[in-house]
Amino acid sequence: MYSHRFRYRSRIRQTVLCLATAGLLTTTARAEVELAPHAGFRMGGDVEIRESGSDLTTELSFKDSESFGIVLNVDLDEAGKQMELYFARQETTARADVLLTPGTFAVDLTIYQLQFGGLYFPGGRTTGGFVSGVVGVTRLDPKSSGLDEHHRASISLGGGYKLALTESLLARFDLRGIYTALDSGGSVFCDGGCTVRFDSSGFFQAEISAGLALRF
Known part of the structure; x- marks a missing residue:
């Protein structure tokens, strides 16, 4: 027994x-994670600046150029929602009508964004149209030696579409608006003394991008 x-x-x-x-x-x-490298084009980024000791303001403009990055998404328990980690970089040139450094009106720099947030699909799935919102930090990194880099808070809002090509491969299209906050009165770039300062609370850029997302 x-x-x-x-x-x-x-x-x-x-x-x-x-x-x-x-x-x-x-x-x-079960597919729960998506990894999506992307390439895009970023436009805009005008910032008001002021020379020390002057009441006149002018604009510091970023050249429109290509952007590259990667997005990580994780499915949430609630249908139609994903967490998102967004990273992107843009090689550009900042130009102004005043000397940014001795002898030059332009500075080459790289703009980085690292942000975290989420996606929402109104249809309750993880394909089709979506809206996105992420917050994090923007880094302005001048290429010239002796110039200071800047880290500022930023937010991105946008939307897009995910098209399923196979069970594990999707085409992703995004349109983002990226706002980077600045400290009005903070230095722009320094090289032997700061003569130009931000006179704006922030700047806005628009980015359109496309990529392939792998689900696993």
Whole structure:
């Protein structure tokens, strides 16, 4: 009798273990993460600046140029919602009508964004149209040695569309508006003394991009 009960309980344990293993494998195999490299074009970025000791303001303008980056999305339990980690960089040139550094009116720089937020799909799925919102930090990194880099808070709002090509591959299209906050009165770039300062609370850029998203 004891031997019979022992074998019966062992079979139950094996059955439960098999079901649990199958459930774990099913959960692991289910697509929950998307990784999407993207390329785009970024426009805008005019900032008001002022020379020290002057009441006149002028504009510091970023050249429109290509942008590149990567987006990580993770499905949430609630249908139609994803977490998002967004990283992008833009190689551009900042130009003004005043000397930014001795002898030059332009500075080459790289703009980085690292932001976190989410996506919402009105249709309740993870394909089709969506709206996005992420917040984080923007880094302005001048290429010339001796110039200071700047880190500022930023936010991106936008929308786009995800088109399923296969079960694990999607085409993604985005339109983003990126706002970077600035400290009015803060230095623009320094090279042997700061002679130009921000006279604006921030600047806005628009980015259109496309990429392929891999689900796994």
